[in-house]
Amino acid sequence: MLSHTRFAVLLIGLCGLSSGAEPNADEWTRLTQQARGQTVYFQAWGGDVALNAHLQWVALQVKTRFAIDLNHIKLADTSTAVSRLIAEVDAGNREAGSADLLWINGENFALLKQRQLLFGPWAEQQPNFALVEADRFPEMRRDFGVPTNGLESPWTRSQLIFYYDSERIASPPRSMPALLNWAREHPAEFTYPRPPAFLGTTFLKQAFIELAILEFGPETLTALAAPVDEQFAALTEPLWAFLDALHPHLLRGGRHFPQTGAQLNAALYDRETSLAFAFNPNEVVSAIARGDLAPATKSYVMTAGTLSNVSFVAIPVNAPNKAGAMIVANYLLSPEAQFRAAVNPRLASQPVLPFERFDAEQRAALDAAARAPGSLPAAELARTLAEPHPSWTTALEREWVRRYSGGGR
Amino acid sequence: MIPRLARALSFRNLSLRDLLLLALTAPLLAGSVLAFLPALSAESSRQVFSDLLDAPGIVSSALLSLSAALATAAASLSIVLLFLAATQGNRVGRVVAKLTAPILAVPHAAAALGLALLLAPSGFLSRGIALIAGWDTPPDYLFVNHPNGAALILGLIVKEAPFLLLVCLAALPNLDAPRRVALARSLGYAPAKAWLLTVTPALYRQIRLPLFAVLVFASSTVDVALVLGPSLPPTLSVRILDWFTAPTLGARELAAAAAMLQLAVSLISLAIWIGVETLARTLYLYAIRRGAPQRIHHSHYTNLTLNGLGRMLLPTALLVTGGGLLGLGVASIAGDWRYPLVLPADWTAGHWIAAQQNLFVPARNALTIALGAVVAGMVITLLLLESQNRQKRHDGRLIWLLYLPLLIPQVVFLSGMVFMAEWLGLSPSVFLVACGHLLFVLPYLYLTLSGAYANLDPRWEALAATLGASRSRRFWRVRLPLLSVPLITAAMLGLVISLSLYLPTQLLGAGRVPTLTTEAIALVSAGSRGAVGTWALLQTALPTLCFMLALLAPNLFWKRRKGMTRGIQ
Numbered sequence: 001m002l003s004h005t006r007f008a009v010l011l012i013g014l015c016g017l018s019s020g021a022e023p024n025a026d027e028w029t030r031l032t033q034q035a036r037g038q039t040v041y042f043q044a045w046g047g048d049v050a051l052n053a054h055l056q057w058v059a060l061q062v063k064t065r066f067a068i069d070l071n072h073i074k075l076a077d078t079s080t081a082v083s084r085l086i087a088e089v090d091a092g093n094r095e096a097g098s099a100d101l102l103w104i105n106g107e108n109f110a111l112l113k114q115r116q117l118l119f120g121p122w123a124e125q126q127p128n129f130a131l132v133e134a135d136r137f138p139e140m141r142r143d144f145g146v147p148t149n150g151l152e153s154p155w156t157r158s159q160l161i162f163y164y165d166s167e168r169i170a171s172p173p174r175s176m177p178a179l180l181n182w183a184r185e186h187p188a189e190f191t192y193p194r195p196p197a198f199l200g201t202t203f204l205k206q207a208f209i210e211l212a213i214l215e216f217g218p219e220t221l222t223a224l225a226a227p228v229d230e231q232f233a234a235l236t237e238p239l240w241a242f243l244d245a246l247h248p249h250l251l252r253g254g255r256h257f258p259q260t261g262a263q264l265n266a267a268l269y270d271r272e273t274s275l276a277f278a279f280n281p282n283e284v285v286s287a288i289a290r291g292d293l294a295p296a297t298k299s300y301v302m303t304a305g306t307l308s309n310v311s312f313v314a315i316p317v318n319a320p321n322k323a324g325a326m327i328v329a330n331y332l333l334s335p336e337a338q339f340r341a342a343v344n345p346r347l348a349s350q351p352v353l354p355f356e357r358f359d360a361e362q363r364a365a366l367d368a369a370a371r372a373p374g375s376l377p378a379a380e381l382a383r384t385l386a387e388p389h390p391s392w393t394t395a396l397e398r399e400w401v402r403r404y405s406g407g408g409r
Numbered sequence: 410m411i412p413r414l415a416r417a418l419s420f421r422n423l424s425l426r427d428l429l430l431l432a433l434t435a436p437l438l439a440g441s442v443l444a445f446l447p448a449l450s451a452e453s454s455r456q457v458f459s460d461l462l463d464a465p466g467i468v469s470s471a472l473l474s475l476s477a478a479l480a481t482a483a484a485s486l487s488i489v490l491l492f493l494a495a496t497q498g499n500r501v502g503r504v505v506a507k508l509t510a511p512i513l514a515v516p517h518a519a520a521a522l523g524l525a526l527l528l529a530p531s532g533f534l535s536r537g538i539a540l541i542a543g544w545d546t547p548p549d550y551l552f553v554n555h556p557n558g559a560a561l562i563l564g565l566i567v568k569e570a571p572f573l574l575l576v577c578l579a580a581l582p583n584l585d586a587p588r589r590v591a592l593a594r595s596l597g598y599a600p601a602k603a604w605l606l607t608v609t610p611a612l613y614r615q616i617r618l619p620l621f622a623v624l625v626f627a628s629s630t631v632d633v634a635l636v637l638g639p640s641l642p643p644t645l646s647v648r649i650l651d652w653f654t655a656p657t658l659g660a661r662e663l664a665a666a667a668a669m670l671q672l673a674v675s676l677i678s679l680a681i682w683i684g685v686e687t688l689a690r691t692l693y694l695y696a697i698r699r700g701a702p703q704r705i706h707h708s709h710y711t712n713l714t715l716n717g718l719g720r721m722l723l724p725t726a727l728l729v730t731g732g733g734l735l736g737l738g739v740a741s742i743a744g745d746w747r748y749p750l751v752l753p754a755d756w757t758a759g760h761w762i763a764a765q766q767n768l769f770v771p772a773r774n775a776l777t778i779a780l781g782a783v784v785a786g787m788v789i790t791l792l793l794l795e796s797q798n799r800q801k802r803h804d805g806r807l808i809w810l811l812y813l814p815l816l817i818p819q820v821v822f823l824s825g826m827v828f829m830a831e832w833l834g835l836s837p838s839v840f841l842v843a844c845g846h847l848l849f850v851l852p853y854l855y856l857t858l859s860g861a862y863a864n865l866d867p868r869w870e871a872l873a874a875t876l877g878a879s880r881s882r883r884f885w886r887v888r889l890p891l892l893s894v895p896l897i898t899a900a901m902l903g904l905v906i907s908l909s910l911y912l913p914t915q916l917l918g919a920g921r922v923p924t925l926t927t928e929a930i931a932l933v934s935a936g937s938r939g940a941v942g943t944w945a946l947l948q949t950a951l952p953t954l955c956f957m958l959a960l961l962a963p964n965l966f967w968k969r970r971k972g973m974t975r976g977i978q
Binding site for chain 1: 465466469530531545546547549551554555556639640641642653654655656657660661744745747748757759763766767827828831832834836837919920921923928930931932936937938939940
């Protein structure tokens with residue numbers, strides 16, 4: 001356990017570095033020593049067995065290398081950890097929080113940053129942060145458009161992709177209006193998770209952006225990058241018209257929505273639906289490897305592009321083991337950990353490091369993995385849409401709940 | 410030490426026992442009040458409540474919780490009474506009762522998952538029909554998660570009916586049912602009707618409290634509602650949890666206001682039930698005053714119907730749960746099992762191998778918490794019972810406080826307890842969770858043991874006293890050994906309850922104290938069918954083991970004293 005005074009010294013040392021400064025090797029060595037013997041509680045969504053297994057492997061690595069005990073606290077929903085952190089600090093707990101490291105994104109990050117509940121800046125002082133080349137890839141410093149300011153460290157990439165049962169449909173709909181027409185012709189063969197469940201909200205945002213651009217032109221994207229304003233009603237008008245028309249043609253007539261991607265996969269696998277989507281470009285590859293999807297499942301990206309973002313880890317302001325948490329975050333960024341997560345066919349995660357950062361052997365293995373059935377060509381994945389400002393997410397979720405969750409239909 | 414403490418409690422100061430009860434109840438009451446606080450202390454509580462009433466579908470949510478409670482309690486009670494009336498302790502009845510015990514050990518969530526696996530459009534039943542009807546895609550029907558809550562109620566009945574049956578079986582020996590029935594039959598009533606008319610009134614009085622617990626539980630369950638309940642809108646309890654864990658501004662206040670509504674809904678369900686009791690009493694009196702039916706022919710058909718329903722319904726409920734578990738078992742080792750395959754095309758041990766790497770900590774936590782809560786609960790229960798025993802009084806003015814955790818919905822007071830623990834600086838730990846479990850285990854320990862304690866023939870201790878045994882010697886050497894069988898049964902029941910608790914573990918442990926139950930529920934929405942099946946069975950395994958031990962323990966324990974295994978009264 002770290003004594004309070006030593007810890008204070010450490011914090012001053014770390015925060016004293018200006019954001020973006022070169023990592024100080026001595027500082028990091030000292031931090032590594034501080035972290036020895038610490039127990040790090042990493043609160044992260046635990047719904048993916050392959051990801052859970054990967055984090056177990058990470059725990060083994062940091063145990064042998066840095067003598068850190070890493071515990072993955074499996075969350076059903078990240079908001080649990082966020083509200084818990086808010087409650088802890090509200091109750092005056094500023095030192096002995098229940099989490100040391102959090103996997104967060106988007107509105108959760110925006111909320112915690114705004115409430116000043118995150119420790120830091122620390123992320124850019126990690127030796128491995130330089131590897132992500134944040135100057136070349138600005139998305140490594142922006143979480144849904146909100147500057148990360150060194151309060152969180154990237155660890156995986158995500159992109160929305162759609163996939164379909166190629167035994168049942170020949171050509172899937174490649175735009176939202178096409179999806180509506182397709183659903184009319186194929187009743188009960190599509191559904192989406194109920195917002196505010198993460199994946200459901202993602203679908204909502206995808207449909208919103210696509211339809212808003214169609215209706216109001218590409219300059220709408222400027223409005224979406226800024227906080228939500230009085231244009232909300234007008235800009236979302238096409239979205240609600242679309243959903244009102246779509247819902248009767250969904251699985252179960254839109255009277256029940258699933259909760260998660262796993263349920264979408266199960267429905268596709270069992271031929272209840274023939275079209276689904278996930279927020280992981282390699283979902284189909286990994287799900288086929290796990291046996292959760294049939295080998296004939298094919299993935300694609302909407303013509304207008306799909307939402308993409310980077311996932312981050314952050315340290316709560318009341319984390320008792322900040323040094324250990326930083327060492328773990330840095331290890332998650334290492335080529336070794338990134339490679340391992342990417343090459344495992346059951347996980348097939350999208351690395352945050354540029355391809356050149358891996359050595360020749362790793363590159364060959366990654367190339368081979370990219371040819372697995374169900375994987376997408378890089379050109380298709382290049383069609384991305386930026387996440388709107390997090391305040392849009394909250395507003396969209398609230399309006400969806402107001403309109404549809406009462407079961408009025 | 411226990412007798413000495415007990416003596417101190419009972420002799421010198423009568424109110425010490427009451428103080429103990431109050432101390433046990435304090436966290437609960439404080440938790441309830443604290444849970445309401447965010448709504449009451451908000452800048453404008455009126456605004457919070459009007460926001461709650463404006464929440465889409467809130468009335469449907471509340472009505473759903475209310476109807477689920479009433480329907481579950483009414484159906485479970487009817488099923489159990491009909492079964493008892495139709496079998497009256499015959500061979501079939503005894504066999505079914507034996508099968509009921511292990512079903513009781515199946516956690517609610519696992520039973521619900523099994524039921525969903527049977528009845529969903531891509532479930533077992535549908536696959537069976539597909540085989541005959543030649544379907545190649547599942548039909549699009551909504552039963553599981555239907556807004557009318559039918560699947561939710563069914564999922565509750567298959568668990569609550571076995572619970573009520575065991576409660577009834579425990580109460581029946583004191584009611585002299587055969588002689589009551591014999592008397593009624595001599596007046597011309599058919600057997601089943603005779604049982605219903607003469608035994609039910611006496612039995613009902615004894616099972617009222619457990620029945621109330623069923624009402625409250627059904628009105629506020631979270632785990633069953635998550636699996637089988639509707640989503641547009643969900644039950645009130647699920648919405649409270651959603652709001653409680655939502656990080657958005659104002660959600661906590663809404664959760665607090667909804668918790669008050671939940672308490673009101675549970676209390677209203679009790680009030681309606683008590684109203685129906687009055688009505689039922691009148692009907693009973695009317696039926697009895699009318700006397701035995703004169704037309705034997707008519708009565709014959711009534712009797713056949715009663716017998717048929719009685720023999721069919723409860724075994725069906727057990728079969729559904731058993732079949733669900735079997736389905737989960739198949740799912741856990743299924744490789745390719747695409748619709749419309751009735752059985753998997755190939756098999757795999759992958760899910761079990763993956764689970765086994767994650768098993769140790771959740772299993773250790775679950776056992777530590779359960780053992781801690783049961784041992785502490787046992788000590789407290791014995792203290793309370795022994796002090797009552799020595800005072801020769803069984804009224805215990807405040808003993809009802811012990812039952813509060815069964816009568817106040819968990820989702821109401823737990824959020825307040827989390828806040829209180831936070832405020833006291835108690836960080837989430839196995840210890841804190843075990844303390845929370847203690848509150849839920851205690852009422853069952855007390856319920857199970859108080860009857861046996863009171864019924865133990867006082868002459869045994871009197872005899873020991875004449876042989877010069879001291880109070881404490883009599884307690885340790887006579888009373889406890891004579892009560893060993895009920896003690897073991899109670900302990901096992903306590904373990905089963907603790908092992909299945911979800912909400913207290915999740916909330917008090919802040920997710921940092923994973924148990925088999927929390928791991929299983931975390932996978933419910935996110936995991937694949939195979940992972941869900943594996944963890945649901947793992948979650949079921951420990952409590953089932955406890956139940957088996959409870960059944961076997963008396964024989965192992967008293968291997969050389971056969972008389973003890975029958976339980977001396």
